[in-house]
Amino acid sequence: MKNYRLIYTLLLGFFAINFASAQNILSKAEKKEGFKLLWNGKDGTGWRAIFKEQFPAKGWEAKDGILTVKASNGQEQGSGGDIVTREQYSAFILKFDFKLSEGANSGVKYFVTEEEKTNMSGIGLEFQVLDDEKHPDAKLGKNGNRKLGSLYDLIPANKPASVIRPIGEWNSGEVRVYPNNHVEHWLNGVKVVEYERGSDAFKKLVAGSKYKVWKNFGEAPKGHILLQDHGNQVSYKNIKIKVLK
Numbered sequence: 001m002k003n004y005r006l007i008y009t010l011l012l013g014f015f016a017i018n019f020a021s022a023q024n025i026l027s028k029a030e031k032k033e034g035f036k037l038l039w040n041g042k043d044g045t046g047w048r049a050i051f052k053e054q055f056p057a058k059g060w061e062a063k064d065g066i067l068t069v070k071a072s073n074g075q076e077q078g079s080g081g082d083i084v085t086r087e088q089y090s091a092f093i094l095k096f097d098f099k100l101s102e103g104a105n106s107g108v109k110y111f112v113t114e115e116e117k118t119n120m121s122g123i124g125l126e127f128q129v130l131d132d133e134k135h136p137d138a139k140l141g142k143n144g145n146r147k148l149g150s151l152y153d154l155i156p157a158n159k160p161a162s163v164i165r166p167i168g169e170w171n172s173g174e175v176r177v178y179p180n181n182h183v184e185h186w187l188n189g190v191k192v193v194e195y196e197r198g199s200d201a202f203k204k205l206v207a208g209s210k211y212k213v214w215k216n217f218g219e220a221p222k223g224h225i226l227l228q229d230h231g232n233q234v235s236y237k238n239i240k241i242k243v244l245k
Contacts, residue, residue, distance in 0.1 A: 097172050151183075
Protein backbone atom coordinates (compact mmCIF):
# COMPACT_ATOMS: atom_id res chain seq x y z
CA MET A 1 0.00 0.00 0.00
CA LYS A 2 2.85 2.38 0.86
CA ASN A 3 4.40 1.75 -2.55
CA TYR A 4 1.13 2.61 -4.29
CA ARG A 5 0.88 5.83 -2.32
CA LEU A 6 4.44 6.74 -3.22
CA ILE A 7 3.83 6.07 -6.91
CA TYR A 8 0.58 8.08 -6.77
CA THR A 9 2.37 11.02 -5.13
CA LEU A 10 5.16 10.92 -7.69
CA LEU A 11 2.67 10.81 -10.55
CA LEU A 12 0.78 13.77 -9.14
CA GLY A 13 4.01 15.74 -8.92
CA PHE A 14 4.98 14.75 -12.45
CA PHE A 15 1.66 15.81 -13.92
CA ALA A 16 1.63 19.05 -11.90
CA ILE A 17 5.05 20.02 -13.27
CA ASN A 18 4.09 19.16 -16.83
CA PHE A 19 0.73 20.95 -16.52
CA ALA A 20 2.49 24.12 -15.40
CA SER A 21 4.95 23.85 -18.28
CA ALA A 22 2.18 23.13 -20.78
CA GLN A 23 0.50 26.39 -19.88
CA ASN A 24 3.37 28.42 -21.28
CA ILE A 25 4.46 26.77 -24.51
CA LEU A 26 4.18 27.54 -28.19
CA SER A 27 2.28 25.29 -30.56
CA LYS A 28 3.93 24.15 -33.77
CA ALA A 29 1.74 26.61 -35.68
CA GLU A 30 2.75 29.49 -33.39
CA LYS A 31 6.43 28.65 -33.76
CA LYS A 32 6.04 28.56 -37.53
CA GLU A 33 4.23 31.92 -37.46
CA GLY A 34 7.08 33.48 -35.47
CA PHE A 35 5.59 33.76 -31.99
CA LYS A 36 7.90 33.81 -28.96
CA LEU A 37 7.09 33.44 -25.27
CA LEU A 38 7.16 36.80 -23.53
CA TRP A 39 7.06 35.10 -20.12
CA ASN A 40 8.84 31.80 -19.45
CA GLY A 41 6.28 30.51 -16.92
CA LYS A 42 8.82 30.33 -14.10
CA ASP A 43 10.32 33.65 -12.98
CA GLY A 44 10.88 37.32 -13.82
CA THR A 45 13.36 36.73 -16.64
CA GLY A 46 12.82 39.30 -19.40
CA TRP A 47 10.82 41.61 -17.12
CA ARG A 48 11.62 44.30 -14.52
CA ALA A 49 9.85 46.80 -12.30
CA ILE A 50 8.99 50.01 -14.13
CA PHE A 51 11.66 52.70 -13.71
CA LYS A 52 13.94 50.10 -12.11
CA GLU A 53 16.43 47.47 -13.23
CA GLN A 54 15.23 44.48 -11.20
CA PHE A 55 12.02 42.48 -10.95
CA PRO A 56 9.94 43.46 -7.88
CA ALA A 57 11.01 41.70 -4.68
CA LYS A 58 7.40 41.53 -3.52
CA GLY A 59 3.86 41.88 -4.86
CA TRP A 60 4.23 39.42 -7.75
CA GLU A 61 4.28 35.62 -7.62
CA ALA A 62 5.32 33.09 -10.27
CA LYS A 63 3.90 29.70 -9.31
CA ASP A 64 2.67 26.62 -11.19
CA GLY A 65 3.03 28.37 -14.54
CA ILE A 66 0.95 31.37 -13.47
CA LEU A 67 2.13 34.96 -12.90
CA THR A 68 0.00 36.68 -10.26
CA VAL A 69 -0.06 40.21 -8.97
CA LYS A 70 -1.08 39.87 -5.34
CA ALA A 71 -3.89 41.75 -3.64
CA SER A 72 -2.65 44.67 -1.56
CA ASN A 73 -4.13 48.15 -1.20
CA GLY A 74 -6.44 48.32 -4.23
CA GLN A 75 -4.53 51.35 -5.52
CA GLU A 76 -2.29 51.97 -8.53
CA GLN A 77 1.27 50.80 -7.96
CA GLY A 78 0.18 48.32 -5.27
CA SER A 79 2.76 46.55 -3.12
CA GLY A 80 4.92 45.41 -6.03
CA GLY A 81 4.31 47.98 -8.75
CA ASP A 82 3.95 47.59 -12.50
CA ILE A 83 6.30 45.36 -14.46
CA VAL A 84 7.55 45.95 -18.00
CA THR A 85 9.35 43.91 -20.63
CA ARG A 86 13.04 44.61 -20.96
CA GLU A 87 12.58 44.73 -24.73
CA GLN A 88 10.58 47.33 -26.65
CA TYR A 89 8.21 46.66 -29.54
CA SER A 90 6.69 48.64 -32.41
CA ALA A 91 4.47 46.34 -34.51
CA PHE A 92 3.32 43.06 -33.00
CA ILE A 93 0.62 40.58 -32.06
CA LEU A 94 0.47 40.12 -28.30
CA LYS A 95 -1.49 37.24 -26.77
CA PHE A 96 -2.17 36.63 -23.08
CA ASP A 97 -4.56 34.80 -20.77
CA PHE A 98 -5.82 36.52 -17.63
CA LYS A 99 -7.96 35.64 -14.62
CA LEU A 100 -9.65 38.26 -12.47
CA SER A 101 -10.53 37.96 -8.80
CA GLU A 102 -13.80 39.55 -7.67
CA GLY A 103 -13.78 43.35 -7.99
CA ALA A 104 -10.27 43.40 -9.46
CA ASN A 105 -8.53 45.91 -11.70
CA SER A 106 -5.38 45.56 -13.79
CA GLY A 107 -4.34 46.28 -17.36
CA VAL A 108 -1.98 45.35 -20.17
CA LYS A 109 -0.29 48.44 -21.56
CA TYR A 110 1.79 48.91 -24.69
CA PHE A 111 4.03 51.65 -26.10
CA VAL A 112 5.17 52.42 -22.56
CA THR A 113 8.32 54.58 -22.84
CA GLU A 114 9.00 55.55 -19.20
CA GLU A 115 9.50 59.14 -20.37
CA GLU A 116 6.35 60.18 -18.53
CA LYS A 117 7.54 60.28 -14.93
CA THR A 118 4.73 59.51 -12.52
CA ASN A 119 4.29 58.10 -9.04
CA MET A 120 1.28 56.18 -10.27
CA SER A 121 1.05 53.45 -12.90
CA GLY A 122 3.22 53.51 -16.01
CA ILE A 123 1.76 55.51 -18.92
CA GLY A 124 0.77 53.81 -22.17
CA LEU A 125 -2.08 52.58 -24.33
CA GLU A 126 -4.04 50.10 -22.25
CA PHE A 127 -6.09 46.97 -22.81
CA GLN A 128 -8.32 47.28 -19.74
CA VAL A 129 -8.50 44.22 -17.46
CA LEU A 130 -11.39 44.75 -15.04
CA ASP A 131 -14.34 43.24 -13.21
CA ASP A 132 -17.00 45.37 -14.92
CA GLU A 133 -19.67 44.46 -12.39
CA LYS A 134 -17.87 45.17 -9.14
CA HIS A 135 -15.03 47.62 -9.73
CA PRO A 136 -16.10 51.31 -9.62
CA ASP A 137 -13.82 52.28 -12.50
CA ALA A 138 -16.26 50.61 -14.90
CA LYS A 139 -18.76 53.41 -14.23
CA LEU A 140 -16.25 56.20 -14.82
CA GLY A 141 -15.02 57.52 -18.15
CA LYS A 142 -17.27 57.95 -21.18
CA ASN A 143 -19.62 55.40 -22.72
CA GLY A 144 -17.98 52.53 -20.88
CA ASN A 145 -14.45 53.23 -22.12
CA ARG A 146 -12.97 51.94 -18.88
CA LYS A 147 -14.58 48.50 -19.05
CA LEU A 148 -12.95 45.17 -19.84
CA GLY A 149 -11.22 45.04 -23.22
CA SER A 150 -11.52 48.77 -23.86
CA LEU A 151 -8.73 51.07 -24.97
CA TYR A 152 -8.72 52.58 -21.51
CA ASP A 153 -10.32 56.03 -21.23
CA LEU A 154 -10.45 56.33 -25.03
CA ILE A 155 -12.54 53.69 -26.85
CA PRO A 156 -15.13 51.38 -25.24
CA ALA A 157 -15.00 47.69 -26.08
CA ASN A 158 -17.82 46.60 -28.36
CA LYS A 159 -18.43 43.21 -26.80
CA PRO A 160 -21.53 41.07 -26.26
CA ALA A 161 -22.01 39.96 -22.66
CA SER A 162 -21.65 36.33 -23.77
CA VAL A 163 -18.01 36.86 -24.73
CA ILE A 164 -16.95 37.52 -21.12
CA ARG A 165 -16.09 34.49 -19.02
CA PRO A 166 -17.04 34.56 -15.33
CA ILE A 167 -14.78 35.96 -12.64
CA GLY A 168 -12.36 33.23 -11.54
CA GLU A 169 -12.17 31.70 -15.04
CA TRP A 170 -9.52 32.34 -17.67
CA ASN A 171 -10.12 34.87 -20.46
CA SER A 172 -7.87 35.43 -23.46
CA GLY A 173 -6.78 38.86 -24.63
CA GLU A 174 -4.97 39.95 -27.75
CA VAL A 175 -3.52 43.23 -28.98
CA ARG A 176 -2.61 43.57 -32.64
CA VAL A 177 -0.51 46.55 -33.74
CA TYR A 178 0.20 46.55 -37.46
CA PRO A 179 3.08 48.40 -39.18
CA ASN A 180 0.57 50.93 -40.58
CA ASN A 181 -0.50 51.79 -36.98
CA HIS A 182 -3.86 50.04 -37.23
CA VAL A 183 -4.57 48.58 -33.77
CA GLU A 184 -7.08 45.97 -32.61
CA HIS A 185 -8.12 44.55 -29.23
CA TRP A 186 -9.53 41.01 -29.14
CA LEU A 187 -11.30 39.34 -26.22
CA ASN A 188 -11.87 35.57 -26.28
CA GLY A 189 -11.58 35.50 -30.05
CA VAL A 190 -13.86 38.49 -30.70
CA LYS A 191 -12.56 41.83 -32.00
CA VAL A 192 -13.81 44.47 -29.54
CA VAL A 193 -11.77 47.61 -30.41
CA GLU A 194 -10.02 48.98 -33.47
CA TYR A 195 -8.42 52.34 -34.21
CA GLU A 196 -5.63 54.06 -36.09
CA ARG A 197 -2.82 55.11 -33.79
CA GLY A 198 -1.75 58.71 -34.43
CA SER A 199 -4.71 59.55 -36.67
CA ASP A 200 -6.72 62.78 -36.32
CA ALA A 201 -9.55 60.78 -34.75
CA PHE A 202 -7.12 59.23 -32.26
CA LYS A 203 -5.65 62.63 -31.34
CA LYS A 204 -9.14 64.01 -30.78
CA LEU A 205 -9.91 61.17 -28.37
CA VAL A 206 -6.68 61.79 -26.47
CA ALA A 207 -7.43 65.52 -26.22
CA GLY A 208 -10.67 64.70 -24.42
CA SER A 209 -9.14 62.16 -22.03
CA LYS A 210 -6.93 62.02 -18.95
CA TYR A 211 -3.98 61.53 -21.29
CA LYS A 212 -4.13 65.03 -22.78
CA VAL A 213 -1.42 66.22 -20.36
CA TRP A 214 1.21 64.05 -22.09
CA LYS A 215 2.52 65.30 -25.44
CA ASN A 216 2.06 62.85 -28.33
CA PHE A 217 0.56 60.25 -26.01
CA GLY A 218 0.48 56.76 -27.53
CA GLU A 219 2.44 57.75 -30.63
CA ALA A 220 5.95 56.58 -29.71
CA PRO A 221 7.62 54.49 -32.46
CA LYS A 222 8.25 51.71 -29.94
CA GLY A 223 7.72 50.91 -26.28
CA HIS A 224 7.58 48.33 -23.52
CA ILE A 225 4.72 45.93 -22.73
CA LEU A 226 3.45 46.50 -19.17
CA LEU A 227 1.41 44.44 -16.70
CA GLN A 228 -0.28 46.66 -14.14
CA ASP A 229 -0.31 46.25 -10.38
CA HIS A 230 -3.48 48.03 -9.27
CA GLY A 231 -3.48 46.47 -5.81
CA ASN A 232 -5.90 43.65 -6.74
CA GLN A 233 -5.21 39.97 -7.40
CA VAL A 234 -5.07 39.22 -11.12
CA SER A 235 -3.27 36.31 -12.78
CA TYR A 236 -1.63 35.98 -16.20
CA LYS A 237 -0.21 33.13 -18.27
CA ASN A 238 0.52 32.19 -21.90
CA ILE A 239 2.00 35.60 -22.64
CA LYS A 240 3.45 35.49 -26.14
CA ILE A 241 4.34 37.90 -28.93
CA LYS A 242 4.93 37.93 -32.66
CA VAL A 243 6.93 40.83 -34.06
CA LEU A 244 5.50 42.20 -37.30
CA LYS A 245 7.65 43.82 -39.99
